[in-house]
Amino acid sequence: MSSDIPDVPDDVAERVQTVRVEDEMEQSYIDYAMSVIAGRALPDVRDGLKPVHRRILYAMHRSGVTSGSGHRKSSNIVGDTMGDFHPHGDQSIYDALARMAQEFSMRNPLIDGQGNFGSVDGDPPAAMRYTEARMASIAEELLDDIEMDTVEFKSNYDDRLQEPEVLPSAIPNLLVNGSSGIAVGMSTNIPPHNLGEIIDATVELIDNPDATVEDLMEYVKGPDFPTGANIVGRNDIHQAYKTGRGRLRVRAEYEVQDDRIVITELPFQTNKARLIERIANLVNDGTIEGIRDLRDESDRDGIRVVVELKQNAIPEVVENQLLDHRLERTFSIISLALVDGQPKVLTLKELLQHYVDHRKDVVRRRSEYELDEAEERAHILEGRLRALENIDDVVELIRDSDDRNGARTGLRETFDFSEKQSEHIVRMQLGSLTSLESEEIESEYEGVTARIERLETILGDESELLDVVKEELIEMREEYADDRRTKIVEDTSEVTREDLIAEEDVFVVVTEQDYVKRMPVANFDAQGRGGKGIIGADVKEGDRISKVFRANTHDYLLCFTNHGQVYRLKTYEIPEMSRTARGKSAVNLIDLDRGEDITAVVTTDEFEEDECLSMITRQGYVKRTDASDFENILSTGIIAARLEDGDELVDVAVTNGTKDLLVGTKHGMTIRFDETEARAMGRNTRGVRGINLEGDDEVVGMVASDGEVRDLLTVTRRGYGKRTPLTEYRRQSRNGKGLIDIKTGDRNGPVTSVKSVAEDDELVLMSEAGQIMRIRVEDISEVGRNTMGVTVMDVDETDRMASVDVIPSRVAEEEAAEAESADESDDTVDADEETVEAVEPEVSEE
Template sequence: MIEEDITPIAIEDKMKESYLNYSLSVIIGRALPDVRDGLKPVHRRILYATQDLGLSADKPHKKSARIVGEVLGKYHPHGDAAVYDAMVRMAQNFNQRYTLIDGHGNFGSIDGDSAAAMRYTEARLTELAQEILGDIKKETVDFVDNFDGNLQEPTVLPARVPNLLVNGSSGIAVGMSTDIPPHNLSETISALIHLLHNPDSSLEELMEHLPGPDFPTGAQIIGDEEIKKAYRTGKGRIILRAKTEIEKVSSSKKRIIISEIPYQLNKAKLIEEMATVVKKEKVENIVDIRDESDQEGLRVVIELKSKANPEIVLNRLYKYTSLQSSYRINLLALVDQKPQTMGLKTILQHFLDFRREVITRRSTFELNQAKKRQHTLKGIQTALDSLDKVISVIRNSPSAKQAQKNLQEEIGVSAQQAKAILNMKLQRLVSLEREKIEAEAAELKKKIERLTSILEQRQVMNKLITKELREIKAEYGDHRKTEIIADGSKAELDESDLIKDEDIVLSLSYHKYLKRSNDRDKLRASKDDYITHIFSGTTRDDLLFFTNQGQVHILNTHQIPEHHGLSTGDPLSDFLKLPLDEKIVGVLLLSEEIKNKYISIVTKKGRVKKSLAREYETTISSLKAIKLNQDDEVIDVKITDGNQKFLLGTKQGQTIHFEEGEISATGRNTKGVKGIDLAKNDEVIAFNLTKPQDFVVAISADGRGKRSKLEAYTTQNRNGKGLQTLSSDKYELIQVITAAENDQLLLVNSEGELQKINVAEITLTKRIGSMYSQLQSSNTKLEKAIKLPK
């Protein structure tokens, strides 16, 4: 029996070792780019294999399947789909800021369409890719065995282009990931040159040359503070926003045009997303979304309803869709085969160090070649100076090998020089050829001096690095595509941020026509209508519409289109969609000044409640204003300041006059307290704020009225039965209203007819005097009486 040497190993240790090996393989061999050439192994192998096939930018394209096969068979023993997908991304101008593969055929689209199968498409290198591969045959980088040891492949490409920053990179490794955004080539090179000549440059100085990422799809970056943070620490998050413009279709209609979208955003999915939020009514006033993109560029058209505010629509789209989205920055790459998170300056410095290494190795290679050639030319010159002797030695030698040895001995040349002399053509014996050899020797001498100075003098090296970088910039540089908006506060989406703050005047008529103007004198109603409310405010204020059901509906004033001239405004129904069981009983303007006051509410069952107006400040369109009992409803609302007097009037002619201070402020969704003790079958019909000079006007349903001085309505404590304002219980009141003598009232009868009367025309009586004044000529029942604004 053969004895086996068994070493016990804990399974935890074996698992740790195996997982660590796997992690390192993923980190180094697949997921993370190298800080020097900015490439992952698969991309590096694709470029190298494509060059091996001779597919330079000036050669015809070759089938993608041929390139993929070359990569798989020689360097990358993984799935063909993975290799082809990587190659496709290198050819997509919406994924790569500067493409490295020149694709021919269907290589996908920004709508998320997949590329055609590799057997249908063709590819070759771009000119910029050739700059990344340039000088690779001059021993500028190390080579290692491929997976089967039959070939060698480069560990890194020489890269004249700062590809890591220029094209960026993203990848998920084990326990870490990288997200490096693309940058503008011209700006990146400017920053590199500045750092090369100013090694102590601050981040702020570098950002004067390289202000931030530059995405292939353009769009906008909102705020530069996160860019600075990412460049300083290696980590950050920036806000990307689509680039839009507003087109005027007609005097009352506009449309939104989207011309650029955030990086890595699928256009088709974005349009679908916008359609979804419109369907869910998160975004209003959109009637159609069309994709009019073509070969000239991206164009998505958003058609708006007539008189819609495009800024508001845009702001909601930014808030609820990917039209504005965030991009995570994590500047993680391999440095000496180890993952490292770096700031901008460190990445730039690594590239400069790599360029210095490449140029050193290239110059050393070229210097050795030049010296070798110089040595050969010296031997040829020696032979030409002793031509007869050379011919004699060669003629008398029995073999080429002996001739080489004899030349070394007779004319004093090296083996290399003797071999060159033997290989020399007879035509070089003519005088013209002698001159060419001398000229070549002189050029070689200069070249050797230049290469030596590059290797020995850092200043000369820096000058060469600068020259080569400027050549790349001049050949391939372009203008920035992504606009950077320095004000980061614009990323915080608030509708008011997009609204110009201006003074406005609003009017609401009895027939519910709403008009916005910049001049009070331009407010007007139609022939058979009257203005019942006038508000002065700004475009940042809100209109609050209180209903009998205790709800308040909120309308932003900037949503109301401005009208001039003879226009009477727009129907309120264009802006508010009220439930069938609700009717408006009060309208208030919530301005900054009003927010520090109170909103007081009275119900028909005599309850009174007040809350701070600031509690009605919200971004939603509807709120509960009061908690109502089942058989109760709101009859009116007022803005109060805590120091006013309330006068409530009832249908049966009772009034109560009390101090506002008797009412404590409570939360918005509360019931309030009793303001008046009602008799059976009575209900409150009026809520007034009184002034000493006011009259109290009582109006009955049969069209009669009277007015009395306010002093007759002495103040009492709330929740009393109050004072009578009628001499007889045969009248049913529709309104008890406080008004000055020069005020006007609007009477509305059951047939909807409107009649305006002056308060001064109504008979002045005692508090419980008779209803002397006949306010209307017809016998039609009156339903409302409204005090008109002055």
């Protein structure tokens, strides 16, 4: 019975090696990584090609698919490449071939494609069986002189054929067409450049080996993308060229017209269809406002994307929003390439220097090859000339010889010809013995001799060799250089968040629990006096509206709190929300302490030199502080006023030393005095007493008057109000009890606000429950002091008036003009929202 156990050699155990798993994994990973780095993903610094591109071009060269031949099926080219040189998937080879044919991917395409090779919209190329290709003429320059032993060859994957390790590359292809790839633990992203600029810089480096990156940048202005567009700023370009790494801002080329923005060039590697889709999505979700239509009018002549603007849109704002979100992108430069098989990040000078060194080697090897051929030819011609000199004897010797071998031997022994010369003479035809043929041989010999001298000069003098390199580069520039497509624009101003916000007037609403939001003033139409208004905020249970004021989205807001602190922020930093929204907690915007509430807001971009901020506290203390003391406000706020226990900061007004201050109290008293009676003090001071309060009375607000013919508007908690000429309030000394301004009682309640108004101004009123109303000042009758007033806003029994702010006549007129020209469809106040007009006679009691 035979055994099933195979014979095992006696020394098998001795041949087993013990290794650590981590060591084997480490070495295997390193081998894999180096294979990807050197054999697939990274370009060679000399010809700028990865192996797959080099093999495609060489396969086409061997098959004669040049620029002068007919197009050949792409599948045939892919098959030749895969079968002979690149044993990987056919799709990866075809993808590489297609990219070399795409005018939007390559600055100077290396493949002349016929058929659908993809589009800037991201459309994939047609199947390889449908497309045809041949080499572009510039690709032939990469392979020129490859048969002259100019580069090293190596065996292909199955040792049947030889393939070049690198191409001779008569143009600096790495910088001209760029390259991108992801290897293991590293990547490269080299942008394309203008061929003429790169060659000029290379020539400069040949003439001046000590040239710096700055010197070379006199010629290389920056990357030159096939899709054009604009590079913003030069500093980033310099950084990338000097270090090999950098980040460029690439901006689309567009034109802003009255009612549209027309985009004609896109940043490199931007998918046009996806760009349009994403812009549409941003418009739909409200991120970008002011766009009513988006059309793609591109054709074979170029890109044209039209962005139609709404009638009331501000083109500059829409432009900045598009730039911030889609029309400007970052291109990261990583100038990583293989140098002697090792990956290295290179500066602009190093990239050009490695190319010059490569071309020097190519020209030297080509010259050596040509010199060997020329010397061999000269040797033959010397033999022919000597044979012609002794033609009779040579002919007789050949005729008397038994065979060719004998003739060759006789020629060598009799005339001292070499083996090659003897072979050539024996094979000469009788027709070459004519006198005309003799002259041609002498002429050729002289030419070959001159050529030998020139080649020896080139090989013996490096400056002559560099002159050849330079001359050939200049020829390439004259043949293939074209105008720059990408423009370099100065970075005059970086797009900030403010540039993306339309400059418009808004209402800012603040609650007692410090919820805050903004709403466009244009969303609210003026109503008649005595209405209930409409919902302006969804106040949560237990919270109440404490303040509403008008501001411009680009204004700086100085937010003063009841604790005497002041904070600064831009109006646009307050989130814009709908009328029915609650708002956002102010602690997300400013660093408020527990129990700290915003009680006064000053809106201003910058103060005048002589201006100051006048402040009043609930207990009647007034102080003035130079506005310059509030120029540098920390994110955590600064002290605006020092308060006594139980006191709070109530109101703030901007004054200039020439105004009167009118202080109003909740029981309807008002005092008017010259602001200079309260001397200017530092921030961390309490101030002096401005009004002498009686009982539980307290200050509710302050007005600064400059002598204009205006009125003092007083509004109470129950929604009553009146306006009285300021002239009826005589000036007193501060710390007096003041005059009766309005009668307060159960019907109209205590005073909630005092404002200085003109007849053509408008008001915005808001109740604690969130009802908001906009009315004209002229609708409130002008009456004397010590009256009860009329119903300004119909406040529910459970509700109270919270805040009043003034819309100056100028703002109201501008808004009315804009509303008149705007589409009715843009109105955001619902048409079915009814406002209730209260018909109530004016009450004027002395």
